[in-house]
Amino acid sequence: MFCGHCGSSTSATPESRRRPDPRPGDTTSLGPGFRRSGVVSVPVGLEGEAAELRKGVAAGVAATQAESVADADAGAADDAGAADDVAVADPAAERPRFVLRFGTGEVRVVFGTGLIGRRPLPQPGESFDHLVTIDDPGRSVSKTHLEYGAHDGTLWIADRFSANGTVVRRADDVIRCEPGRRYLVASGTVVELGQQSFTVA
Known part of the structure; x- marks a missing residue:
């Protein structure tokens, strides 16, 4: 889905690209030369860091799921209703x-x-x-x-x-x-x- 060199989407199509804001424009245009010179398209170099981020997220999700299962098992022995509450996870938390x-x-x-x-x-x-x-x-x-x-x-x-x-x-x-x-x-x-x-x- 993303380019291995620059990190940009390789599946973008004209249909998937967003349209301009339909409201009347009042943005102050700084013109084409307002940025410092020497801006070039070069690889961002995120491959290694993205892999580390994925490992960290996967480990955190696995730990959360394991903890939820352990809590649910403990709760089932004391109170069946409490076990149901523990088993329900917040999707946004993951x-x-x-x-x-x-x-x-x-x-x-x-x-x-x-x-x-x-x-x-x-x-x-x-x-x-x-x-x-x-x-x-x-x-x-x-x-x-x-x-x-x-x-x-x-x-x-x-x-x-x-x-x-x-x-x-x-x-x-x-x-x-x-x-x-x-x-x-x-x-x-x-x-x-x-x-x-x-x-x-």
Whole structure:
């Protein structure tokens, strides 16, 4: 589903790419030359880290399931009703969670899927777990700027055809995201949205 070199989706189609925000645009366009020069498409180098993330998530889920089974067995001996309560697990608890540290100082813990922007709004028929609002007085961030989700325990992002684009910055590697295409981002990656940014932790 993802390219082994750059981490972007290899199955993206015009139908799967998101349409621009239908609301009237009031984003301040910074122009094509507002970023530092030397932005190139290079491998992000997430293969090893993604594998470690998958191992950690799998181990955590296995430990949680084993603990739930042990608690259920113990509860059955004392109270059959208590065993039923222990056996019911919260699906959201098993989903990987990600910490987004914004340049504004705000920290958000997210899971599942979400949209990020000044006033994020799903398209008709879409459903998300989170709508993350960025305080951006300069309006360099679009109303619905970015979409994110999880793939095998790793966070992915996709630019939603924003006015000023999205840049993934990791160490010396910099990738300007193609709108509508998914890119894997591991812990420590800085994601730039217009003049704002957040770090994945």
